[in-house]
Amino acid sequence: MRAGGRLQRVHRPDSGFVWGSVENGWMHVGRRIMSRRRVAVGALIVVMALGPSWLATGGGATIARAARPASAKAPGRDRADRSAARVPRGPELALTGCCTLPEPLTEPTEFEFADTPLVDACNFIAYQHRIEIRVDRKALEEDGLDNPRVNEAIAGLPLHRALTIALRPLNLTWYVEDGLVYVTTPEAYRRHLVTESYDVTPLMRAGIDAQRLRELLLQCTSGTWSTDAGTVSFVGNVLVVRQTYHVQCEIADLLRSLAGLI
Numbered sequence: 527m528r529a530g531g532r533l534q535r536v537h538r539p540d541s542g543f544v545w546g547s548v549e550n551g552w553m554h555v556g557r558r559i560m561s562r563r564r565v566a567v568g569a570l571i572v573v574m575a576l577g578p579s580w581l582a583t584g585g586g587a588t589i590a591r592a593a594r595p596a597s598a599k600a601p602g603r604d605r606a607d608r609s610a611a612r613v614p615r616g617p618e619l620a621l622t623g624c625c626t627l628p629e630p631l632t633e634p635t636e637f638e639f640a641d642t643p644l645v646d647a648c649n650f651i652a653y654q655h656r657i658e659i660r661v662d663r664k665a666l667e668e669d670g671l672d673n674p675r676v677n678e679a680i681a682g683l684p685l686h687r688a689l690t691i692a693l694r695p696l697n698l699t700w701y702v703e704d705g706l707v708y709v710t711t712p713e714a715y716r717r718h719l720v721t722e723s724y725d726v727t728p729l730m731r732a733g734i735d736a737q738r739l740r741e742l743l744l745q746c747t748s749g750t751w752s753t754d755a756g757t758v759s760f761v762g763n764v765l766v767v768r769q770t771y772h773v774q775c776e777i778a779d780l781l782r783s784l785a786g787l788i
Contacts, residue, residue: 627775628705630657631686638679644696647676648709655685659707665714671696701771715770719756722774724781727763732788736760746780749773 633655639647648659666674678692689700689707699715701708710718726739734742740758749756749769756769767777 626778627686628657628702628707630655631689631702631707632684634682635685635688636681637688637692639676639692642676644674644676644698644709647692651685651689652707657707658705659709662708662710662714665710666698669711669713671698671711674698699772703771716750716755719768719770720774721766721768722777723761724765724767724777725763726765726781728785729781729788730763734784734788739765742780742784743767743777747773747776749776 635651635655637647637651637654639650642650645661648661651657652659666672674696676692676696678695680688680691683691689709693699693709697712698709699712700710701715701718703718703720726734729739730736743758744751751758756773757767759766765781767774769777
């Protein structure tokens, strides 16, 4: 970015690309625009989940009232009045298991590798962040990868994003199991399915039935769904999903978004 107030596209690790100038006012407007887009996407997910029948009963008006500011009041309105006017949030889902990133993977990282053997790069990152990283040598050998080299320089990104970026040119990926990070090939990764259970009682009480929730998972996640690649089932109000690690993370994020908006 250059001074002078010129509008430019800027990359921020926490919020992606935003438009703004060096003036604080423009950057503030850029963040507000992105925040409003996130709210709009969240509201759209809720409408998709609850369906036309819910809108017909007046539920849509409830969301509209919650999103629209109340009528203007005197500037001297005290903090207690503002707290009372807040719309109560829905119940939060208690999601645990493989859909939770280990803390070291959320830490910002910095590294620069030039023609560095994959094992050495993984050992460096593991030591730097106090986490164990294992390379699936058997899977790499089956895929014809003999001692691949890493060429990447990253600074300021969370470790989980940095790993994805560094491994992509090698056509490799990673997943977490029992707190350990495994680096492997896409083929071996897709074969490694894990089963997670989610108590979705708050969502069902809000009117999102099992069929609609199943449709949301199929439409809003990147997973492949079939008998061999991924399945969805219900035991009462418990959602049982068999999928790959990263799709389980997507499902957890989707369920949290829904629970926060009902």
